[in-house]
Amino acid sequence: MTEQGPAAGRGPGTGRDTGSGRVRLRLLAEGRPPREVSVPPGVSVFEAASWNGVAIDSTCGGHGTCRKCRIRVTARGADDGNGVSATGEAGDPGDLGEAGDPDGAGCPVPVSRLDPRAFGPEQLREGWRLACLARAVSDLEVEIPPLATRPKAATVGVGRQVILRPAVQKRYVELAEPTLTDQTPDLERLLAALDDLEPVPDLHAVRAAGKVMRAADFKVTAVVVDDVLIDVEPGDTSGSRYGVAFDLGTTTVVATLLDLSSGTPVAVRSMLNLQQPSGADVISRISATMLDPSALDRLRDAARETMDQLAREVCEEGGVSPGHVYEVALAGNATMVQLALGIDPEPLGVAPFVMATRALPALLASDLGLRLHPRARAVVLPALGAYVGGDIVAGVLASGMDRDRRLRLFIDVGTNCEIVLGPFEGRAGRLLATAAPAGPAFEGAQIRCGMRASAGAIETVRLTPSVELGVIGDVAPAGLCGSGLVDAVAELLRVGLLDRSGRFVPEAQAVRLAPELAGRLTTVGGERVFTLAGDVFLSQRDVRELQFAKAAIATGWRLLLAEYGAAESEIQQVLLAGSFGSYLSPASAVRVGLVPDLALPRIVSAGNVAGEGAKLALLSVQERAGALALLEEIHYVELSDRPDFNDRFVDLLAF
């Protein structure tokens, strides 16, 4: 027992609590080429395989109760004394040392308390384990038996193929009726009939069980969310289980009704956040709560009303009873989440910018004011910090940044712009994140003819050299939205009417460089402007606003690159997230310097990744665990106390 191979030969980063690296798993599934993946130490083999698209049998979703996720663990590199570490289940590997080998066979994964229910002593010695309880705290080789059933999968997020393992499960059972010789209590009778799940009933289920069982001739469907039995329904309702994913944006809220059996979106609706009258951005809403003691309740209720209205709309559109929605997932920035839950947001709005908690406890949908199944659960995507919220964690999850070796840059452009860079294999924070105060220019605020991206907004601008405008809603141009602003500036730079310092060139120079456009350079109120259409123009100060915004963002991603000593050219993909990101022209974004100067196909609009992350959380408990694991994988870099921030910012103001 004491001749354990030394832990030498592993990198310094495989200890779980150092957070400095990952462990490697070699997954051997019959009939498929071996697959090597790396995951944060401490995650289960089941999660590790799921995250990388490798299916392992399971019907309980990873609670150790179905005993189907059988794998065989082989010590990797055991014969050369390299990489084998015997460690306690989820314990600190270092402390346990050589005392954690439970079966004398050198298996690096100890026998969990449930393994003996699934395997005999001989199998345990051979390294058989339940994958959902086998924690990878050192490098492992894992054999995965052929699948007994083909798992369902869906494509979600940025082209991610996700194995469906929703927390919501249903089981139809036909029970024996009680007799004087079998007085088993109602709930125990029901629970005994669930052969792959061992949920704890909540009071609602306790109240329902006896009545429903008797009314339905003891033919009932158990409704389980995670490890809680939330209801007992008459007859076979197992085909009907739904969830709603919310992207709770500061401006817009999107709800997607998902069929959890198939992973299919049934209905999608969006609307403006009803909190809008209290302010356009998070800071103004936080300020509102600081000025008026009743504002927190009002904002909470507005968020709830928004979500509840959307939930009812998607249910109606999908023809689904709200009582068959058993779980919701919510991705939002920290302020939106705290307001929706009635948590005072003041500490988020003033230095040192502190949030209430990164990960919220298990909640009910009713805690968010939603009128769905009375015991529907709510899962809130965890947040990294006050300005890198659950929406960004959801986005990183949906884009699979951490499961991929390409160096990628994720930018969610907005008033507060969140930036994530990574991964860097073998580094302490494998992903780096920061928030850059871009200001409201992209929302059309502080821009002379600025407006939201709604009917009448100019969203694209091309100078060919005639002025070609794309206008939302096929109406006459009424103003300029964020993507139109970026386009306008980029095009004026290209044709030379703006110089690299951001100044409109003198009239003579304009006439020389772009004779067809020079006539549009004029002045309004003493300020030089470029007329786009009718009375819609771009002013010199508008250009300055954009310069401040893009400099803040570029400073953010450049500081993250510097933190890792990586060059701009090493970035393999830029993901533009959020609704604004979807409309931004990659070419213009490069030209104004908002994003690194990469070949355009490498700059990708990722769409509404926050909403996709919320969907993932509903469709797979492993993905949900992955979101939590991201908190350990992403290191947050605070810009506001960086001494080099201002110097870099000033350097980056020019185009």
Next chain:
Amino acid sequence: MTEQGPAAGRGPGTGRDTGSGRVRLRLLAEGRPPREVSVPPGVSVFEAASWNGVAIDSTCGGHGTCRKCRIRVTARGADDGNGVSATGEAGDPGDLGEAGDPDGAGCPVPVSRLDPRAFGPEQLREGWRLACLARAVSDLEVEIPPLATRPKAATVGVGRQVILRPAVQKRYVELAEPTLTDQTPDLERLLAALDDLEPVPDLHAVRAAGKVMRAADFKVTAVVVDDVLIDVEPGDTSGSRYGVAFDLGTTTVVATLLDLSSGTPVAVRSMLNLQQPSGADVISRISATMLDPSALDRLRDAARETMDQLAREVCEEGGVSPGHVYEVALAGNATMVQLALGIDPEPLGVAPFVMATRALPALLASDLGLRLHPRARAVVLPALGAYVGGDIVAGVLASGMDRDRRLRLFIDVGTNCEIVLGPFEGRAGRLLATAAPAGPAFEGAQIRCGMRASAGAIETVRLTPSVELGVIGDVAPAGLCGSGLVDAVAELLRVGLLDRSGRFVPEAQAVRLAPELAGRLTTVGGERVFTLAGDVFLSQRDVRELQFAKAAIATGWRLLLAEYGAAESEIQQVLLAGSFGSYLSPASAVRVGLVPDLALPRIVSAGNVAGEGAKLALLSVQERAGALALLEEIHYVELSDRPDFNDRFVDLLAF
């Protein structure tokens, strides 16, 4: 690893899932004689020691977080190959076989996932373990280090000395304020400061934390119940933690406010259950819900109003803010519990008499309609069956029947009479329980001059040969309550006016046997009666009613004795429980044959043991676990389908 000693030499009953026996622990505490105790297999060494009054250091209450409950496990009888079984934590010992020895030292308790945080490899090899995670699945010898602190204890129940380990804990902490270089979220800052507890916050605590921390200069008290952080209070409130124990009787409800820091009762109040107008006993209340669909809600609300009123009264009497009551415990029969929770009681009232569940999930006090701390928890004592409820489990707990080798008989006399007999060492059901339908005679119902035990009720009767009556409330006799009924019949038997068949003797014989009393034998409405005082009399039919009641009870305990092949004379103590039991004269109870014919000092009034059991659950999480363990220790014997019941019943009608 494979030369494990055989499991031979142990009795067949030490496997956990057979339920056929107990495991023995030899507890070695410095400076005290060795102590041998037996407990159900699978309980923790910490619980086993606590139940037997042996203290082990702990501040977290047994959640594996304080790491103070250090013990050293020695394989008992290891050198003779006897009694050592290496088993997985809480697993099925048989399945694991010899594969469960985690450290090569022959220690029968595997290393738990938290042990490596508390001990180094050398200590683990020497058998050091955390007692709260060390499950006793085989016989063990355990060394207990000297205590670092002297644990508080209180005397509760039938003279039980209980170590105080309430689920409600408070910790006062002074936190560092956040800065730009330390943006730790509020809750994580608080949780990190709790060095011996690792609770999960609930939403209420998440909402409170930031506001309270900032308002109180980051000097706050964390309120933890079990493993949940339920609140954050400003300043140091650690001295103020209270609980309310309820004995929810069909007739009377008793509430005791307990100071959980000292175990002291602060105030006690009782009142009639406000459900009374819907029926005197459980069957009539169940019937009410079957006849009227609104009755369940009405009865639920009546129970809640009763408890809430009592809770406010004890808080007021004790000068304690209801917001400082963080937990309640409730002992009641299955019908009372189901009604209070709004669970349809119909299946309890009709064959085959099925309850909703034996053990209820974690509840909030607000689920019981109580207006205390908004997140106060509620623990309901588990029930064995429809007619052996949580009140009886509480009573057995409070009397310590299972922790004692004396053969004892527990009788809770009432309309439904619950009987528990045991323990029998080495038997499958170490304790046997049954319910006997005694009928309402003891409540004064069906008795011509019967009444409740209230002012004017004759509660004692002595024929010396003059008639000496004890009357409740020092007023003129108005009727006969249960204890008076038993006394009257017993005395009439003693003086010979009733014969052994229960018939009043002929007048001539009466004059000869008891000349001073014979004149009181007369007739009312054609029925022979014995006049006790004024117009209060005992009729021939009243005697018959008592005969039916006592025969039902005696049949119950005799069948339990027969089940074990034990004789009446082997019983070492009879515990008369419930409020009626407190007033019953042991001599009269023996004379009428209600209890076995033992020397009178062996027949003990145990008082309100249900309420005492509820107190125990509040004062010690180990006692609460003990109540759950009782469900496995007590075997329920259903009388209604016993073919020998009627024969025995008829035999026992005579006195």
